Each structure stands twice: as C-alpha cells, then as structure tokens.
Amino acid sequence: MQTIEETYDVVVSGGGLAGFSAAIAAARHGASVVLIQDRPVLGGNSSSEVRVTPHGAAAFHGYARETGIISEALIEDRATNHAIIRENGWTNSVWDLVLYDMAVRTPGLTLHLNTTAYDAEIDGDRIVAVHARVANAETELLIRGSVFIDCTGDGTVAALAGAESRTGEEAANEFDELHAPDTATSHTMGSSLHFKTIDTGAPIDFEAPKWAHRYDDQSFFTNGGRMIPTLESGYWWIEIGTPWDTLHDNETIRHELTRHVLGIWDYLKNRDPHWSPRAANLALDWVGQIPGKRESRRVLGEYLMTEHDLGAEDRFDDEIAYGGWYIDLHTIGGLLKEVAEPVTTARLMDPESSSGSTTYVGPFGVPLRTLIARDLSNLMMAGRNVSATHVALGSLRVMGTTALMGQAAGTAAALIGEVTDLRRQYSDIIGDVQQALLRDGCFLPHKKNEDPADLALRAVTSSSSTQSVHGVGPGSANWLGGIDHWRGYPVFPFRGELKRRVGQWVAVGAGQPISSLRMALHNHADADRVVAATVQLVDNIWDYRIDAGKPLAEGELLVSPGGPHWVDWQVDIDPISDSEVRFIRIDLHESPDVEWVVSSAVLPGQIAAYEDGGRYRRFGGGSTMSFQIEPAQAAYPASEVTSGVTRPHQSPNQWRSDPVFPLPQWLRLDWATPQSVCQVQLTFAGHLLREYHAYPPLYRDPQTVRDYAVEALVDGEWHEIVKVTGNIRTRVVHTFDAVQTSALRLMIYATNGDPSAGVYEIRCYADDICTENITQQ
Numbered sequence: 001m002q003t004i005e006e007t008y009d010v011v012v013s014g015g016g017l018a019g020f021s022a023a024i025a026a027a028r029h030g031a032s033v034v035l036i037q038d039r040p041v042l043g044g045n046s047s048s049e050v051r052v053t054p055h056g057a058a059a060f061h062g063y064a065r066e067t068g069i070i071s072e073a074l075i076e077d078r079a080t081n082h083a084i085i086r087e088n089g090w091t092n093s094v095w096d097l098v099l100y101d102m103a104v105r106t107p108g109l110t111l112h113l114n115t116t117a118y119d120a121e122i123d124g125d126r127i128v129a130v131h132a133r134v135a136n137a138e139t140e141l142l143i144r145g146s147v148f149i150d151c152t153g154d155g156t157v158a159a160l161a162g163a164e165s166r167t168g169e170e171a172a173n174e175f176d177e178l179h180a181p182d183t184a185t186s187h188t189m190g191s192s193l194h195f196k197t198i199d200t201g202a203p204i205d206f207e208a209p210k211w212a213h214r215y216d217d218q219s220f221f222t223n224g225g226r227m228i229p230t231l232e233s234g235y236w237w238i239e240i241g242t243p244w245d246t247l248h249d250n251e252t253i254r255h256e257l258t259r260h261v262l263g264i265w266d267y268l269k270n271r272d273p274h275w276s277p278r279a280a281n282l283a284l285d286w287v288g289q290i291p292g293k294r295e296s297r298r299v300l301g302e303y304l305m306t307e308h309d310l311g312a313e314d315r316f317d318d319e320i321a322y323g324g325w326y327i328d329l330h331t332i333g334g335l336l337k338e339v340a341e342p343v344t345t346a347r348l349m350d351p352e353s354s355s356g357s358t359t360y361v362g363p364f365g366v367p368l369r370t371l372i373a374r375d376l377s378n379l380m381m382a383g384r385n386v387s388a389t390h391v392a393l394g395s396l397r398v399m400g401t402t403a404l405m406g407q408a409a410g411t412a413a414a415l416i417g418e419v420t421d422l423r424r425q426y427s428d429i430i431g432d433v434q435q436a437l438l439r440d441g442c443f444l445p446h447k448k449n450e451d452p453a454d455l456a457l458r459a460v461t462s463s464s465s466t467q468s469v470h471g472v473g474p475g476s477a478n479w480l481g482g483i484d485h486w487r488g489y490p491v492f493p494f495r496g497e498l499k500r501r502v503g504q505w506v507a508v509g510a511g512q513p514i515s516s517l518r519m520a521l522h523n524h525a526d527a528d529r530v531v532a533a534t535v536q537l538v539d540n541i542w543d544y545r546i547d548a549g550k551p552l553a554e555g556e557l558l559v560s561p562g563g564p565h566w567v568d569w570q571v572d573i574d575p576i577s578d579s580e581v582r583f584i585r586i587d588l589h590e591s592p593d594v595e596w597v598v599s600s601a602v603l604p605g606q607i608a609a610y611e612d613g614g615r616y617r618r619f620g621g622g623s624t625m626s627f628q629i630e631p632a633q634a635a636y637p638a639s640e641v642t643s644g645v646t647r648p649h650q651s652p653n654q655w656r657s658d659p660v661f662p663l664p665q666w667l668r669l670d671w672a673t674p675q676s677v678c679q680v681q682l683t684f685a686g687h688l689l690r691e692y693h694a695y696p697p698l699y700r701d702p703q704t705v706r707d708y709a710v711e712a713l714v715d716g717e718w719h720e721i722v723k724v725t726g727n728i729r730t731r732v733v734h735t736f737d738a739v740q741t742s743a744l745r746l747m748i749y750a751t752n753g754d755p756s757a758g759v760y761e762i763r764c765y766a767d768d769i770c771t772e773n774i775t776q777q
Helices: 017-028 069-080 093-104 156-160 249-269 305-309 344-348 390-396 399-415 422-441 638-642
Strands: 002-013 034-035 109-112 115-123 126-134 139-150 195-200 283-289 319-323 364-367 379-381 458-463 469-472 504-510 515-525 530-540 552-559 562-573 582-588 593-597 608-612 615-618 627-633 665-684 705-714 719-725 729-752 758-765
Touching: 002 017, 002 399, 017 034, 017 069, 017 093, 017 109, 017 139, 017 399, 034 139, 069 093, 069 399, 093 109, 115 156, 126 156, 139 156, 139 399, 156 379, 249 283, 305 364, 305 390, 305 608, 319 399, 319 422, 344 593, 364 399, 390 399, 399 422, 458 638, 504 627, 515 530, 515 552, 515 582, 530 562, 552 562, 593 729, 638 665, 665 705, 719 729, 729 758
Parallel strands: 002 034, 002 139, 034 109, 139 379
Antiparallel strands: 115 126, 126 139, 195 283, 319 364, 458 665, 469 627, 504 582, 504 608, 515 562, 515 593, 515 627, 530 552, 530 582, 608 615, 665 729, 665 758, 705 719, 705 729
C-alpha cells in the first residue's frame, strides 16, 4: 500500500452533477482543485450506472431550464448523442463521456475516480485534510486543502468532520410546514433501481430466479398508482427505503430492489393481462445495481431552507441559485406501501385534477448560506445534503437544481481568497460571486448583470432589423425543430378549453399603446357564448397571481358557434412604460363550451398558463395561444441585449431580427469614445423553453446562431476579429488581441434553422475576465 500526499485550494468530494459543477467552476476561476469520486464515472444518479435523467425547474415553468455548466453538458449531449431520452433507464455512455471530457480538459482540475474519502483530519473547527482510498490500486491519498466541498449526497465528509446534520421528517409544527407529518420520524425517501428492455424481434422467455419477489395482483399496480407508461424501461416507483436506512443499509436495499425489479418484470412479462402480450418479444437488456438515492443526511448550514422558502416572494440577499421542481415527497416505504406517491398518482390518473396544487412551487431563490456548514469554518456542501428540511428537500434535490448549487459553491470557494471562516467571509464576496455566476451563464431570478467591467453596458445598441410582434395563429410556422412536450409526466392541457381561466403573456414595446386584441376562439356549443376577458400588467413570466392588480382593461367577448373565429376586442390601453419592454397578460375567464385555440408556433418568450388551485400554472409544456395585437409591438429591440438578463423574465430580454429580411443581419454596439476590447461573450437564444427530456437525439436548437462573425470598427473600417461556423452553443466566449474601437458589430450569417437571429446578451471586456467553455475550443 502506497500513500500519496496532495494539496489543493479546493477539495470536492462527490462526482455527481453537484460535485462535477463545483469542481469545474472552481478550476475555471483559477483555484487548484481536486475532485474525488467513488465511482468510475461522473454524473452520480444521472450516469449510465444509475440512469436517472436530470430534472429541474423547466419541468414546471417555461423558460426555466438551468444554464451554466450543466447547460453546457446537456447541449453537448443532445448534439452528439444518438439515444432518445426517457424518464428512467436510458442514459448511455455518451453522457458519461461528455462529463469526463469536460473534467479532463479543464485546466487546474485533478480527477480521482474510484476513490473514496474515509476519514477527515480536524484542527479546531477547520478541516485540514481528508483521507481517501483508491479502489483496486493499493493506494491511499492524504489530500490537504483550504476549502472543502461535500457533494457526496450522504454528507460523508461533513459527518467525518463532526458536522451536525438532520435525518428524516420534521414534525409539521417545528417549522409550520404544510406538507410535513404531524409527528417527526427518522424516515427518509427511498432509493430506486431501474431497468431497460430490448426488442429481440422474436418471442423470448423470461424466468425469474427463485429469490425474486413474486407479484400476482394487478391491483397493486393499477390501484396503487404504479403507472406503467411503457415497457421500454422503468420506473421511479420501484423504490425502497424505510424500514431500512438508506445510508447504512444501502447494500440490503440494493438486493431488495433487485428482487423487486426482477419480480415486476416477471409479472409484466408473464402474467399481466394487458402487458404480457405486448412483452412477448422483449428481453431485459440492463438492470441497475446502484440504487438511485433520494435522501439521507442533510448537513446543517448557516441557513436552513424550509417549505416556506419555496413559495416566498422574499429575495435572499445572498441568492446564488434557483429551483422550481415541485415538492416531490415520495411515499415513505415505497413498494412496501399500498399506494405510491398519492399526489402524483392522482394527477397522472386525472390531469385535470387540482390534486397537489399546493406542491407546485417556484421558481424560488437559494441562498449561499444554505451551502455553508454551520459547525466548520471551511466546509461547504452542494447537492441533496444541503441545509434544508425534509419537505424543502423534496424540491431542492433534483439534479438540475443541485448542479446550480454546485457551480455556486465552487465559484464562491475559488473567489473567497484567504479562507479564515466562510461563515463570516461570505458576505464580503457575495456580490462578486453573484456577478461571476451571471457572467458564467447562470441565471438568478432577482439579480442582473451589473458588472462594472462590462463595456457593453455603456454602449448604444442598434440593429439591421427588429422583429415586431403581431401575434401568432393556429397555422403559424413552428421553428422549435422537433422538441416536444415531455410526455413521461402529466403535461396539461394540450387544448385551450376554457374549463378554467387561461392567460397569455404578451410583450409590449416601450412607449407603445395597445388599441385592439384578437383571439382565435372556437365555440363548441350551438348558441352564442360570452367570455369575460381582462388584461393585466404582470411582473414577469412567472407572475402566477390570478389577480395581479387593477386590470388595464376588462370586457366581454361574444363568440358565435363554430370556429375558430378571430374575435376582436377594442382595449385602448395607454403606453405602459416609456423606457422598457413589459409583459401584459390576456386572461380569458371560464366558459366551458369555448376553446382558445393553441397556436402551432411558440412566440419566443411569450407563453400561456392555466388556472390551477387559485394560481396560474404553465400551459402544456410551454405553448402560445392564438392572438393578434394592434399596433404591432417592438418586443425584441436591440437594447434588450444589455438588459442584464439572459432569458425571458420581466421582458423577453432578447433581440430578434425581422424574419421577413434574409440573413445576414447585424447587431451593433457604439461607444462615445474608443474602448480597448479583448474579449466578447455572446449568449444566443435556445435550450430554455422546455426540459432536457423534450429534446431529440442529435439536436441543434434552431434558435441558436450557427455562423457568425464579430467585427470592430477601426479607423472608419470594419475588421473581422472573430469568425465562427457550425456553432451549437448558447454561450460562447472569444478572447483576442486587444483592439481600440468605437463600435463592435455582430454579423449573423446563419442560425440552426430559425429565420430570425436571436441574441440574449453581448458582453465586452478590456481583460480576459470570462471563463471559457473548454468544449468550444
């Protein structure tokens, strides 16, 4: 046995998406970093060993997909991966290698796979080093560091260092949480094991081993909410935890889950009256042997997130990430209980049900204090072991959210400098951390680009053309390029039937009035119907309040039988803002016989919602209702690229060229005096509307700019300083020899399919301050 000693600025334990993002972020910001991972692949539950595909806020909120490092990886995967994405069981080695490539090619990052941390050295309230063992190598590592980030999921390093943690369910009265049980327990959500099948093309037998669990009762599945959408792979509800401990009884749980996987497949293959005939040619192709764990320890931090933080409008001054998955609390006991996750079951069986509407939360901010351990001066955590109650973890634990927390932790660890006590020092750097995260492509709901070094914020913007919003109709062209709704979850509704209120967000240009609106409505009754309508000013695209204040207009629409008809409404609304693009919302109230026709197109940044449990909820997977507006609105001006926000939020925050004019089109920045520029960062449209699951194999988002150039105006002439062809990424950074210029111009020659060029942001710097995505080189 050999022992090797190593020293780093930042030591990250755990190579799931939280640890992966933390390690890359810290290294990109100049820290020497080591990533310790106890498996041979990166990605944790998302890897090909476990095969749970990453979820996040975009499953429930339009344009809420996570950006930053996780986005870089997911975009790369979809562009290069031949496999479709399903709910469980479909992750392949292409995804593993995307992560591995990003880690290996990141300067300053040392990767130790198959390496387990088993001890920690402590000096007072400070971690000095961790001891780790490399499997199959007869090697022990003594790894010293300045900052330690526990992304193990189980809080292993924190536990070894003596940090206090919570396990199990808090009682409802401890934090007044609606979804907590009356009595506290030690119970946690369970772990799942997945499988995948293959069509052999001919009948094939399956005989379960004697030790497999035996299933014979169809009602266990049909009445227990254990939905079987497909025989291709499955299923989240193959879950077991209590009475076993998900931490110390992990091997027992693995074996028990294997017994149940084989037993469930045996039943579906051989005895289920519906599925057995359909399974005749199917064979098991893969059965996981690493349980996908949902919950164990939660390390106590400087702030403990509770259920109230998931729905609060309050803003954290130290916001560094966001979430938006619902409060997903699995049935304690899983397969050993009669019903699996009653709330989700009710929604799956009846999508029109308002069951579970109280679990629908976000998007909400996550504070840095949740990632800073309370008991130790140099320990952070990211992932499902962060400082949160059991109920709050129900939303925080999904991998899109944990990846954002990881990137924030890694960025903070690198920027902290000389570490004496993270608990006292974080407030000194929080502004720098937030601006760094925004600069690195992340989104924060309550923060925007205020980087004093960004020269673009001082420039005057202009463009060759700008798309005006006239509206869209039932037959408008669809430029989504094949993305679909994620049908593994009850996306609802697909039709705009006014069985409940429906709202459509519309962007209104600065200083522009609205004279009239038109909606495409279909009356399925034999007589006229009247639909009550209102127009309200809303704060942002996630302003889900049914009543958002005094209406800007109110009226009634008369809809004759048949259709669809374009129904006119004279609203005569004065300009809302002289200086900003803002959102209004057209609300059509309940009228069960009338249908507001869904457009075949999605107007960028302008989508619909439906009423559910007293508030609005995203319509479908992100859809636009058929509407027209007069006069046409300048919703996508060039000035949006310096709004400081890189996605639709309080406005579309996007410049779009007029699709009537062919490419190339240009976007220009002018300064009153010449500037020295050596770096440009561009954020293009794409990969935001829907969740990763909606994107097909080998996908290149049509909205993303493909071929472009950056030009500088020098001595009255344009000089090309950057030329790119074949781009698929939404965030790109270009560093070049400094130029003195009074103007820069982005020339866009082609997109990946959209007739309009779309840009969310341009940043310009005199120094090479932006971190670069290594995969773009």
